[in-house]
Amino acid sequence: xxxLFQPASPQGSAVYPQISRLSVQLRHNVGKLQIDVKFELxxxxxxxxxxxxxxxxxxLRAITGLFQPDFAHIVDHPESVSSNQPGIDxxxxxxxxxxPPHKRGMVLASQKPSLFPHxxxxxxxxxxxxxxxxxxxxxHLDERNETVxxxxxxxxxxxxxxDELSGGETxxxxxxxxxxxxxxxxxxxxxxxxxxxxxxxxxxxxDLVAWQERSRVPILSVTHDVTEAFQLGAEVIKIAEGxxxxxxxxxxxxxxxxxxxxxxxxxxxxxRA
Amino acid sequence: xxxxxxxxxxxxxxxxxxxLLVVALPLAWWIASGRGAGRALVxxVVALPLxxxPTVLGFYLLVALGPLxxxxxxxxxVLGHPLAFSFTGLLVGSVLYSxxxxxxxxxxxxxxxxxxxxxxxxxxxxxxxxxxxxxVLPLTRGSLLTSAVLTFTHTVGEFGVVLMLGxxxxxxxxxxxxxxxxxxxxxxxxxxNRTALLLVAFSLMTLVVVYWRSAGRRVVLG
Numbered sequence: 015x016x017x018l019f020q021p022a023s024p025q026g027s028a029v030y031p032q033i034s035r036l037s038v039q040l041r042h043n044v045g046k047l048q049i050d051v052k053f054e055l056x057x058x059x060x061x062x063x064x065x066x067x068x069x070x071x072x073x074l075r076a077i078t079g080l081f082q083p084d085f086a087h088i089v090d091h092p093e094s095v096s097s098n099q100p101g102i103d104x105x106x107x108x109x110x111x112x113x114p115p116h117k118r119g120m121v122l123a124s125q126k127p128s129l130f131p132h133x134x135x136x137x138x139x140x141x142x143x144x145x146x147x148x149x150x151x152x153x154h155l156d157e158r159n160e161t162v163x164x165x166x167x168x169x170x171x172x173x174x175x176x177d178e179l180s181g182g183e184t185x186x187x188x189x190x191x192x193x194x195x196x197x198x199x200x201x202x203x204x205x206x207x208x209x210x211x212x213x214x215x216x217x218x219x220x221d222l223v224a225w226q227e228r229s230r231v232p233i234l235s236v237t238h239d240v241t242e243a244f245q246l247g248a249e250v251i252k253i254a255e256g257x258x259x260x261x262x263x264x265x266x267x268x269x270x271x272x273x274x275x276x277x278x279x280x281x282x283x284x285x286r287a
Numbered sequence: 288x289x290x291x292x293x294x295x296x297x298x299x300x301x302x303x304x305x306x307l308l309v310v311a312l313p314l315a316w317w318i319a320s321g322r323g324a325g326r327a328l329v330x331x332v333v334a335l336p337l338x339x340x341p342t343v344l345g346f347y348l349l350v351a352l353g354p355l356x357x358x359x360x361x362x363x364x365v366l367g368h369p370l371a372f373s374f375t376g377l378l379v380g381s382v383l384y385s386x387x388x389x390x391x392x393x394x395x396x397x398x399x400x401x402x403x404x405x406x407x408x409x410x411x412x413x414x415x416x417x418x419x420x421x422x423v424l425p426l427t428r429g430s431l432l433t434s435a436v437l438t439f440t441h442t443v444g445e446f447g448v449v450l451m452l453g454x455x456x457x458x459x460x461x462x463x464x465x466x467x468x469x470x471x472x473x474x475x476x477x478x479x480n481r482t483a484l485l486l487v488a489f490s491l492m493t494l495v496v497v498y499w500r501s502a503g504r505r506v507v508l509g
Contacts, residue, residue, distance in 0.1 A: 079409075080409070115409040116414050116418075128404050130426075132425045142412055142413075
């Protein structure tokens with residue numbers, strides 16, 4: 015799996031040329047919850063960490079354009095554009111700008127897999143490859159088509175229908191499909207490992223990390239699981255009640271949570287002893 | 288057997304079904320995915336032919352398409368003949384009369400499609416147009432078939448609108464159901480029986496095909 019997408023050069027892989035940095039600023043009131051956040055994705059993998067009901071999914075959906083907040087300014091800075099030039103406004107409510115979801119390149123793998131039931135696995139994962147304009151681009155897309163099934167270990171499933179897959183297989187195909195999207199600038203994951211057993215989760219994380227090392231596409235994932243955050247060793251944005259409490263490396267931001275978890279573990283060990 | 292009436296009926300039903308599928312697809316999609324007061328009003332208007340006596344619809348169309356109204360006069364000038372009492376006039380009437388039968392199964396089908404599929408398609412870069420054709424429509428094939436078959440059979444069985452609007456001209460506007468009415472008026476019960484049987488057999492056959500095809504699948508009828 016070493017040379018999946020050509021050398022991982024600082025310019026990004028040729029197969030995934032549209033690496034970008036995302037800056038997000040949004041405010042929205044949902045019932046009692048007031049979401050008010052501002053952050054930038056500076057690391058390859060960033061985690062939105064917080065309890066359920068803290069507004070994480072709403073933030074993801076606002077980035078993808080599936081949901082329009084009261085106020086938002088979300089800018090995509092492609093790496094190909096020099097940093098002193100303005101990026102692409104995905105949404106700028108102040109100026110009445112809003113790109114529709116399919117033009118944003120923000121690919122969301124939702125918590126519940128939504129494989130198209132009338133298409134085979136192959137037809138599902140190829141759905142997002144549609145629409146190459148140039149021969150060179152088509153070549154890159156063909157390459158993804160070749161490598162992604164291998165990377166996510168679904169080669170043997172390609173001709174099956176979604177209803178023939180196990181839960182774990184469904185989740186693999188779901189993630190593979192998202193990573194195949196032609197215009198992917200950022201991959202957004204909404205608790206994709208929830209409800210999976212430990213072993214399967216570890217496998218999927220390994221696959222995603224391998225994919226990202228090659229593709230260099232930034233990932234923003236949502237979780238409330240401390241172990242998962244540590245496992246990914248990612249940048250963490252900690253959210254509580256719609257606000258950012260802290261942003262930084264996982265070891266710093268979630269040190270308290272980890273301590274508590276260890277204490278609980280020890281306590282249960284002692285009570286068993 | 289009145290072959291001219293049979294041929295006319297089939298032409299009318301095929302034409303109406305074709306036109307209504309083109310009209311009903313976007314209309315049903317708009318109703319299923321829209322919201323607001325405009326949508327309620329449109330839905331009510333679409334459902335109106337279900338509750339109105341066909342003669343009411345026929346009467347208004349007769350007036351609207353005839354020389355009594357400005358649009359009717361304009362049409363007459365363009366076509367050279369009044370739209371009422373012609374095959375085209377019947378087609379217009381049938382399209383309006385069968386509108387709910389085409390639209391409602393589609394609305395039910397579209398509403399039943401899980402929004403997660405539509406959102407996933409958009410996330411993967413598919414335009415609303417592509418999402419509709421490659422995700423929504425394949426998932427609602429059953430409703431599409433129901434819509435087409437109901438429109439077709441409903442048009443075949445149409446009477447009131449055709450009588451008001453078409454006037455009972457053999458070869459031009461006399462469909463099977465009108466021919467049957469004529470035959471009974473002339474006390475030609477043998478011929479009437481053949482026509483009636485034909486209509487019963489045809490309707491039963493199409494409905495059996497629909498239910499048989501949709502066996503085991505969820506189907507929305509009506």
